[in-house]
Amino acid sequence: MNRLSHCLSILVLLVEIVHAQDSFVVDTKAQWETWNFPLGTLNIEVDGSITPVRFDQPFNAAPDSPLFTHELRAGAQRGGVWKAGSNLAAASLIIDGDTSTYWQPNPADGADQWWIEIDLGRMVAVGEVRLHFPDEAGARPLRTFRVFGSDGKFQSIADDVFTFNLIGGTTKRNEETLVAFPVAFGEATKRVIRLGQSDGTTAANTAFAPLQYIRIVADAKSDQAALAEVEVMSFGQNIAGETMARGGLIDDQGKGRASAMIDGDVNTFWEELNWFEAGQFIAQWQWDLGAVYWINRVIFVAFQESTTFSRPRILRHRLLGSDGSLKPSGETDFDVLFDFPDPAGWHNPQPITYLLRPSRPLRHLGMVFGGSSSGAIAEIVAVPTGYVAEVEMRSDFIKIGERPKVFRTLEWDADLPPGTQIRAQTRSGSGLDEGNTYYHRKGHEVTEDEYNALKKRWKGDIVPYIRPSADWSDWSNDYLFSGQEFLSPNPRRYVQFRISLKSDTPTAAPTLRMLRILYTDSFLNGAFGEVTPKEARAGEAEDFTYRLQPDFADGDRGFNRLRLDTPSQTALGSLTIRIGATEIEPLAVELTPDSVVVALPQVVRRQAVQIDLRVNVFENPYAFNAFVGHTDDMGFWQQVDPMGRSATTVFLPEVPAxxxxxxxxxxxxxxxxxxxxxxxxxxxxxxxxxxxxxxxxxxxxxxxxxxxxxxxxxxxxxxxxxxxxxxxxxxxxxxxxxxxxxxxxxxxxxxxxxxxxxxxxxx
The missing domain is CATH 2.60.40.1930 (Macroglobulin (MG2) domain)
Structure with missing residues (x-):
């Protein structure tokens, strides 16, 4: 069973449980976890409540290093404490987040074996390294030691050899349980550019070094020496590496090299040459983060080949940003965040830090370059602060019942602090199409017949799919409040939800606790309509005929009320109504400037109903929307679907011209x-x-x-x-x-x- 089928099975079971209440409720952790949302953007609590993730600053990059895997010359390597000269079995305790546990080198080992090394699993912009030591019976601080760091740049084409730089060390006997070393080497070649003014709540420190490996070396043995915890402090959590897992994308105009900038590896890089377009700003890459974050720092780390004579550099460019807003054309609407001038002479900056004060909600970043070359970028660091600014979550296709249901209202329970909101949308449909997608071994899609005709060695994957049938609606308008009338077409068997949790400030976030849709059985299994003629002249009275054909199933109540939306008020003398072939006298008629409501003298189940009327049409195109109702339920109308594409639509041919x-x-x-x-x-x-x-x-x-x-x-x-x-x-x-x-x-x-x-x- 594939994942989607499994999710549908779970949701159908849940519907059966709550069917007696004529409602479908989502309010448990298990239910929410079947929804699709960007990885790492939501906290789903045991009680079923959902809140966007909060990013705190600074950030200790050491404890989660085992979550990252990278490539070495020797093969794939998982991050963590990967080497120790002594007592490797206890080495992982220095990054477990617990200062009461510790690593002790074996007293029997020589002083040259009293060292330990952390692999962070990816490059981190490190601003400080903190060492915590125990001071209790049987475990005392290391007395003399040094701390080194390496960015992980290979220094050999065959072996895993790196260059380490000194971060700091003791100059006298250490008696402290906490020793911190700022990381600031290479500052002379860095550039820091600021946008806006600090709000005073965030430290303005910009000194750092790109590091992947931390090595602690004891300079001499000491009695009961131990190391409890190593904190590798960055400005904040870098969200670049999980871009693809969140459903985001980084694209360099289809060339496929930009992902090297977000892989956490300084040995890979991105560079672009435009020899024939020097002097122009050429769009080079765009980056979709997968959600909207409050970003306050972006760092670009330049690439340096170990054998290259010139310095690493990033050349003249513009940094662009967008919160995801679109232009009328549908393209992302970018703002220019920074203009970086052409670096002069030999002293091209290596890392470039862009500070945004205050933080800015960003979904997209982009870079355009103004010269013939971009320079080379090894890594990008994007640092968010506070709660995720906006995150979208989407349900699977939820089957509410075997028979069509009339969805009445959408409700939710949420905590909405000032500056936060929840946006909800729905769409509905009657069924799902199941099938397979066939692929050539080279990766492109082929038809089933083409696939069957291929030789075995050229046959690629066969991927099953479940997707909406043709009658599914587009996404509805936003629901403005809990309890609002259902906005998608009715009646339907399936529904899908799209929810956005949004904040206008990084310090607050909404919490969603429950989502509920109320429904009843439909009057009919379905109803279909058609209008004739299909064309009219703008503003001139025209006679129209609307024909409604019920789709009746056993157990349906039928209908005895009818509503037709009109472009203008119907002329009363023009209105005639037929059930089957018989003209009838309605019990009541209500005419308004935008509708006609008719009370029928009988309950209609299988017979067609025809309405003749005269109206003026101004809007092009205009859709005559119809609804059926019943006197047993005066507060609700069931929508009538078009018999076919544009079956209920009238066009004004002269208006476009x-x-x-x-x-x-x-x-x-x-x-x-x-x-x-x-x-x-x-x-x-x-x-x-x-x-x-x-x-x-x-x-x-x-x-x-x-x-x-x-x-x-x-x-x-x-x-x-x-x-x-x-x-x-x-x-x-x-x-x-x-x-x-x-x-x-x-x-x-x-x-x-x-x-x-x-x-x-x-x-």
Whole structure:
């Protein structure tokens, strides 16, 4: 059984448990763990509550070093305490996070064997190394020692040989239980660039060294010598290495080399040459972190071949950042965070530290370079602070029942401190398609027939899939509050949830405790609709026929109420209703500017229902959405699905080609006589707006351009926009006789259109 099928089985079982309550609830740790979300971004507690992960600064990189694996000349190597000259069995105790346990070198071993070495498993930007010693009977601090560090750069093409630099050591007999050494070698070649001002809550220290190995060497033997704990302190946790596991991506325009910058290995690197585009800023790579983090530090470590004569360097570039917002084109909307000038001369900086003060919510980073070469980048360090700024979690496809259900409301229970929010969306469907995806051995997808025709040696993997059937909806709009009416199509058998936990500050985060969807059995197994004709002219009354065909199954209640959304108010005399071939007299009809609601004289189960009506259409395209209901449940409507693609949609062919947004303008009467006799005391400005639902302003001006009054109005029953003027100014005073200008302005996203007309005031 694949993972998705397993998850569906679990969720179906849970539905059966809660079916009697007509609700589906997610509120346990086991349930949440079946959801998909970026690795390492959420804490799921035993009680079922969920909170975004908090990143504290500084960060001790030693305890989790065994979680990392890297390649050596000799093969794969797991991080941790990997070497010790003496008592290797107890060596791991120096990174177990417990200062009450310790490593003691064997007193019988020579002084040259009293050493121990930590492999951090990846390169870490280390700012300080702290050594904790016990001081109790049988275990005393090391008295004389030195601490060394190496970045893990291979110094041999055949062997695992590294260069170690001195970090610090004792200058007199040590009696302390805590000794700390700042790590600051190589500072002369580093560059630190700041964006913004510190808020005073975060240390401004920038000194560090890129290190992977820490070696502690005793300079002399001492009685009962022991080492309890080694803390390797970085500015914060580097989230670069887990990018792919979180569902993120780093891409250098498809060249496939950028991942070398986030693999934790200074022996691999990324570099790009653009000999023919010197001087231009060329987009080189973009990095999706997989979630939105509050980032306050980004470090780039340059690459240095051991045999290269010139210094390692990173050349002129721009650093870009985005919180994930999109441009109208759908592309990521990047801001320029920093401009790094062309390094001059021999002293090109090696590591570059970018400090963001205050921290900034970032989902994407990018780099563009302005020269013919980028220089070489070995590693990127991205340091978050506080809670994850925004993380999205998505359920699998959840089967609520064998029969379609009417989903009524979506509810949740959450703690929302100021500056935090929960965004929820749903989509729904009637089924899932199962099948296989076939791959050629070279990695590209082929059809089943093509796969079967391949020789055995060219056949790749066959990967099973479960995916939504064609009737699944897109994601709904955001639910604005718990208990809101379900926003995705109904009735359906399956539902899927997408939840975002978001904070506007790194110091607070929402906590989600429960998600619940309330549902009932549907009136019908399904219902399908179609409208004719499929085309109309904008703003002109047109006769339409809407046909509804029930899909009845045993146990269905049927329906005796019907609602049809309309683009304008239906002309009452045009409304006729048929059940089957028989015209019927409805029990009641309610007409509004945007719908018609009909109470039927009988319960309909299998017979088709036809509605004839006359309306004006302005929106292109316009979908006639229909719903069925029952007097047993007056508060709910079951949605009717289109019989096919665009089956309930009407198009206005002339609208896309129209050059104007404002059409069919009428001012009646054109001569206004505001003398209070009830004849011509006010004029009506009537018009249609095409291709947009943008805001509309209607104003009255004098001939010298002075604004007299802004008019109030709105959409009339026939769908036209209607604004009235009684011949008064903004203060309610009757204007002098004369000629006035009516100005109509539509402020669309891509254009502003205005139309002027004349109205005369006479009395």
């Amino acid at each position: 129209a050059l104007k947004l404002i059409d069919k303008i009428a001012i009646s009467p054109a001569v206004l006589t505001p003398n209070g006799d009830g004849i011509g005391d006010r004029t009506e400005v009537r018009f249609a707006v095409l291709k947009t639902d943008a805001p509309v302003d209607v104003d009255i001006y004098s001939l010298d351009g002075r604004l007299v009054r802004s008019l109030a109005g709105g959409r009339g029953n026939d769908g036209f926009l209607v604004y009235t003027w009684s011949g008064d100014d903004a203060l309610g005073r009757t204007v002098p006789p004369g000629i006035y200008v009516v100005r109509i302005d539509v402020k669309a996203q891509t254009d502003v259109e205005g139309v002027s007309r004349i109205v005369n005031v006479v009395y």
